[in-house]
Amino acid sequence: MTQQTLFSESNEDRPYVKGELNRMIFHNEAEHFSIAAITVSETNEDTDVDSLVIKGHFSPLEEGETYIFYGQFRNHPKFGLQYEVEMYNRVLPETKDGLIHYLSSDLFHGIGKRTAERIVDQLGEQAISFILEDRAALDKVPKLTKEKADQLYNSLKEHQGFEHVMIHLSQYGFGLKLSQKIYEVFKDQTLAIIEEDPYQLVFKVEGFGFHRADEMARMQNLSHDHPTRLRAACLYMMQKSMSAGHTYLPTEECLVQVDQLLNTGLEASISFDQLSEQIIHLGQEKYVYIEEERIYLPTLYFAENGFCRNIERILEGELETQHTQADLMKIIGSIEEEEAMSYGEDQFNAIEKTLQSKLMILTGGPGTGKTTVIKGIIQSYAELNDVSIDPEDYDSDQPLPFVLAAPTGRAAKRMTESTGMPASTIHRLLGWDGHEQFERNQNNPLEGKVLIIDEFSMVDIWLANQLFRAVPSGMQVLLVGDEDQLPSVGPGQVLADLLASEQLPSSKLTEVYRQKEGSKIIQLAHEIKNNQCTAVSLAKEHDFNFIPARENQLADIVTHIVKKAIDKGINLRELQVLVPMYRTEVGIHKLNSEIQRVVNPKSKQKRDIQFNDQTYRKGDKVIQLVNQPEDGVYNGDIGEIVAIFREEENVDGVEQVVVDFDGKEIVYPKKDLNNVMLAYCTSIHKSQGSEFSIVILPVVRSYKRMLRKNLLYTAITRSKQSLIICGDRNAFLEGVKSMDTNLRYTRLKEKLQEKVVPEAPENEEEELSPYDFM
């Protein structure tokens, strides 16, 4: 390689392509993903192409500048030869004229041709290296003001900085994307910080794991008991505990876990005293909060305390409306007459208690009448307070007194259908901006008189805190849920803790009404709930069947059932295969491909597109995997691929997939396809809050690790009309007897009971980033 680059020392043997950048074709800001066209001037690869499309995770580059790109050729099935860039750097001008041209270009504000000439005359062809090595080099240039010299130095550093950092980071095996992320945090301090203390990456770069930093530290011979290593290990363990659903870790537990992580027997062991000292240090730096013998990550500490304070505030408020039991009896009587039904005793009590409470919890398994009670509450409240229940009678000046919401879009939709009232997701209700901010908070609270939240078991401590801070005193709140379902995916077990604290009024509905209509599914759910499920419970009924299947037959049997249902005219949206695991031979990915092959096979009439290992085809059922509030689609929403566009068929010049989510069409450029996946088969966790006419539930031994009572209970209660379990009967029966032993460390119950929550922090804003870690 003959060209001069600033930082080419470690890359001499790497394959490269050098060329002038003609034009940026595409750039995605969030992903730092770019596509560009170059004219090739030199390469050590076996090729004679003279123009090339390059792509990779880099920021927009300067058109007209020459770069050297390290990476590899890829033969794209449709677009032919492309270069996948792993690393790049700008090629410095090789001649005196080129250097003058470069320094006097628009990149360097305030440097004209004459000044550039003086710089090159004074410092020679290595001018840029000299300047970057030592800013004082510029002092030798005649007639260059200090201000201009500073400006030039800073711009040079900015332009060259990232490339320089990226090349150094590549020796640790970091790709462009991660390098960008690190550079954004540390800027030109990156290399100095990393060389001095790679563990800073764990503290400052979101998602950067301890083990990676540890490897870097080892290359730099940092001692195994270096304080920053111990601190990073503790913080890493705390972050892991959050993913496991804990809101805190007991100090002892944290010490034991960090000890297991660090004391591998290779070096002199690190004592608990050394670790404790560093935990205290982390506390002083506010990376953690220490509360007696408990260690919290800040967001969880603020969320748990904030939630408690808001509960206390709401409970201390005044009830705006009072009524006598006689009034209520009269109104209930007329509702019963109108609806031609009579409320059970526990249902009546639940309605009465809710109307008399500032904050109330309603629980019950499937078919016990939770929805019936919600409707009864709305009707009774309206009658008692002489307000209309017709949403049309309200507008922005006079908002609806009833505010209904649920954690998922599907659950909110069901709420709307069953109550006739508008309901939204909790995120939407709170005006979430998709990142960290919620429009609704204590300064801009919710409007309305009665707030009803369904599927509350799914709400984690962050969302609970955000929701409750936006509840004005005087608004009555009803939380509805099924305590036997899985806890929230995020940290905490809010519903279970609220119930266990016994500090709030609550009603538990136990009588099953839908069973009276002959539902085996509901009977089975209650048998599981009450630990009464036996082989007899699995006998065939009109709405239930257990089909025995060996593991190697499972995929065939499941696809056969799905196909048969579709042939009978059942809508794919109404039928769901639910599986607990993704990556086994009978996991979600495998079953999805198998089902796709049968129900939406390859065909000349249907376009498809490959992304990672997945084929997406027109007509496929897909599920959204992340929240995209700007487009109004959320994690868990189900849609259908309605169109696939080729690169040349749209103005953006990239392949696109269009998904229809209940009438809302969202366009995904190909590279964003990891935001959706096939949804013929989805995880039981993702099905929380959704219901389907038909559920097919494979249960085999290889899922054993996941087979727990609350998981299977959640799965079967998703089905409304038909449930087909197939697989191993004993694995199912053992599963429904296995309790979830994954204890979650939370302090909500005790805090509510002991009423010892610390005052709100002076800077309330500190509380405003619970989603930082998500």
Ligand SMILES: Nc1ncnc2c1ncn2[C@@H]1O[C@H](COP(=O)(O)OP(=O)(O)OP(=O)(O)O)[C@@H](O)[C@H]1O
């Ligand atoms: N008191 C009652 N008398 C007669 N039928 C009732 C009564 N309460 C509820 N039902 C009926 O029982 C069925 C289940 O009630 P509902 O949908 O309110 O329960 P749910 O707890 O919300 O159920 P799920 O959680 O499964 O949706 C409905 O068909 C409802 O009409």
